Amino acid sequence: MNNHQEFTDVRVFFSKTGIAKYISHLDLYRTVQRALKRAKLPVWETQGFNRHIYLTFALPLSLGTQGCRESMDMRLVSPLPFDEMSLRLNNALCNSIRILETATPIMKHTMIKKAEYKIADINIETFGEFLNSEKIEVEKKTKKKKTLIDLKPFIEGVKLNDTDITLTLPAGNDFNINPVLLIEGYKNFMSEKERALVAEGSLTRTRVLTADGEEFR
């Protein structure tokens, strides 16, 4: 087998919306692998004993959160116009996952430091009050223990819109705050009466950003 195969790195940007929010990260990985096979794209496969298509995601999305512009990296072993790559992959994927663009990667995954989220289906006023609290303490679960963490200092760029709220949280491999924590905090903040009346909130990751607030490319 040729271990010194030439390849080109490509970054594929996609959206994962609607029912796709119920697809877990592991299932998304498998779904894309099969789509690449169906589309018969010339993608590089790892050359080990258990050959599989090389595929890596910049920032996994948690179950239940939609994504407007997510990205995954793979390698092409023969040249292919980026537009054709996007088109063929789109045809092989389900409707709830759409390819937006195929491009040459510019940044490294480690440059991701923040992400912008949109929170909809909530009472904007109550949520605004919640964000104005002095402390927003929630339980953060790691593999072994639960720790109490104050989210307040990490929330940036809050914008209250007519029907939703946008804000930015730390993201990336070093330090990541899952916005689901914020929703949990919000649920605790609401009175019981409000909880029964108000929808639980739906989350969308709108942008993946660098430390300077530049969009990840």
Next chain:
Amino acid sequence: MIDYKSALDKVLLNVQKPSRYVGGEVGAVYKNVEPVRGESLLRFAFCFPDTYEIGMSHLGLKILYSLINSVPHYWCERVFMPADDMYEAMIENNIKLYGLESLEPIADFDFIGFTLQYELTYTNILAMLDLAGVPLLAKDRHYPIVIGGGPCACNPEPMAAFFDLFVIGEGEEVTLELLKLYEKFKARNAEKEEFLRAAANIKGVYVPSLYDVKYNDDKSVKEIVPIDSAPMPITKRIVEDLDKAYFPTNFVVPFCDIVHDRAVVEVLRGCFRGCRFCQAGFIYRPYREKTKETIVSQLSRLCDNTGYDEASLTSLSTSDYSDIEGLLSQICEYTNKNNIGLSLPSLRVDKFSSQVLEKIKSVRKSGLTFAPEAGTQRLRDVINKNVTEADLEKSCRIAFSGGYSSVKLYFMVGLPTETLEDIEGIITLIENVIEVYYDVGKTLQKAEKAKTKIRPVSVSVSLSTFVPKPFTPFEFEPQVSKEEFDARRRHLLSLLNNKKVRISWSDYDESFLEAVLARGDRRLSDVILRAYKLGCRADAWGEHFKPNLWEQAFADCGVEPQFYALRKREYDEIMPWAHLDMGLKKEFLIKENKRGLLNE
């Protein structure tokens, strides 16, 4: 429907593996519900009374789903039994059972179709009808039409009260005939009964309400009388030419992991071996093969369309395919080229030449499995299982030489004429297999002059309780009693003292209920309904099975389960399924029964 979907949205993030409940997979079929050119959409809910993971692995579902959807104005959707958390959430939030594609309640569909795969899923069928919000009893229902098919439909009598009709035999042709007929009646808003009377004239369609069952004083069936000149007997449907039978070119490819997540093609139907306990071996007759060309083209097309990197062949006994060597080498040409793994469950290794073994080396070994079923040659002759100890030894030798170090053996306990000697034979057989393993290991060591240690062998033995089934030569035989079963089990365990052997037993109470339902009559509908009302559901899911509630249900209905399971039936007794013709003459079953039991 917006409100309904948002109700669903609210519960889905609080249940395990929510992608099972939303459809939208690649390959899922979507249609426009608005009438196109005046033709309104016929809606069909294909219900599998078990979880998504199990139902989505079922080839029959894939075939009928694609078949119905191949008609432009028919829309078939998938429906599965929700797992506990989702089941409870749906009840709590008043979410009615819905089709995975449209997410719309199936109560508004034209047809609700269930596959009857296994007796212990019967309460799930009631749970699903209830969750759908349709009346459980056929007589209380107008539309939708509730239909059933699958292997257990060869004696559907215990479920007769809940179904409008059953399809007996293979569904590839009769399903569309039935739907076409229905369209005519739907167009003029006909009563359900009128449609059912017409449907009964389609070969293979059984409408239970058109037959009256009379009983003797001893509770056995006296007579089955057709009403309104309904056909008698009802003859099962078969597809003559498997090459021409409908087979899908695409599967729905699930997001989550399912039991069998791969492309699969059926290579043959039926079985000519005639093991006397095996219902599938009799009811799926005659034996028919697909040609190699058909199999290879169907498999490659499926892999191309689904993107699966694993493929498999299925049938009752794939090794029996007449040119299995030729078939496998053709398939391997495709799979090797496209980096697709081929997995072949329980192939007989002794049938292959070394050249072919070399070629299919890439085939994923799914573990070595043998089913001698009985411990002694005498009992294997009784059940007509044509495997000798020499065969088993030969196969084990080949497999162990090829590097296998674990083996799975299947046996049944409680077979007709079985004695403790046959139970002892199981132990002897297991010990012989272990001996062969170390013998092969030593020979290899010598040949390679290697000092490497022989890996320890692991033997798993699975023991199930024999369940007599309709349309087999053993349909007359009693099931073994619990006391007797326990005695045999104790005897076997007392003889076994080898740590390399892992033994698993099927639950007697489950097998007993299976035996009751398998050979039951219509009077059991009351019991099943009562058991469901008492809280029985998902009886096949181990922890859910509640034998005490079933006991109560039998008592409440004044029905003795032993009457169905533990009684020897005379050759001249009228069986509850006597009006169904599965292409097997009763004289043949009697002759086979005598050949087995009396060595006649």
